[in-house]
Amino acid sequence: MINNESANYNTIGKNDECYTPAYGVTPLLEYIKPNDIVWCPFDDENSEFVKIFKKNNIKVIYSHIKYGQDFFKYEPKEKWTILISNPPFTRKKEIFERALSFNKPFALLMTASCLNDSAPVKLFLNRNLEILHFTKRMKFKNCGNTIPFKAIYYCSDFLPKGNIMKELKIK
Secondary structure: OOOHHHHHHOOOOHHHHOEOOHHHOHHHHHHOOOOOEEEEOOOOOOOHHHHHHHHOOOEEEEOOHHHOOOOOOOOOOOOOOEEEEOOOHHHHHHHHHHHHHOOOOEEEEEEHHHHHOHHHHHHOOOOOOEEEEEOOOOOOEOOOOOOOOOEEEEEEOOOOOOEEEEOOOOO
């Protein structure tokens, strides 16, 4: 989830302020283990990630630039085991670099077109890239009725196999 403070991440894309709907978060639940602690670094208490994880008794830590917690400089003091969020799409290379630097599992929601960009693809050359695809496009909140892109989760050491296609149950 990104809000108006996304400008602090030097973002310029209009799609950086799209909020993930609940049905875009629930497919992740089956891959989170009971003892996992999820860090949502682009989220506040109103994020569907935070609300759904809490509702399902998953320990979640959230942070956001509006609290002075810049993802590129901040890491929670509390122990965490998985990074999950919907980061600014316009900073994908830097976000993937930072996520990979932790050497922990992650699931980051990004445009499917990231696979067309050489920089993010090169980052995964010798790393475990897993992709969670959906049968439909998500209808993000705060982005109007039509989204010109398909969003997928780019994961590392999170999914049981490299490529999973799931039915997206849009409500």
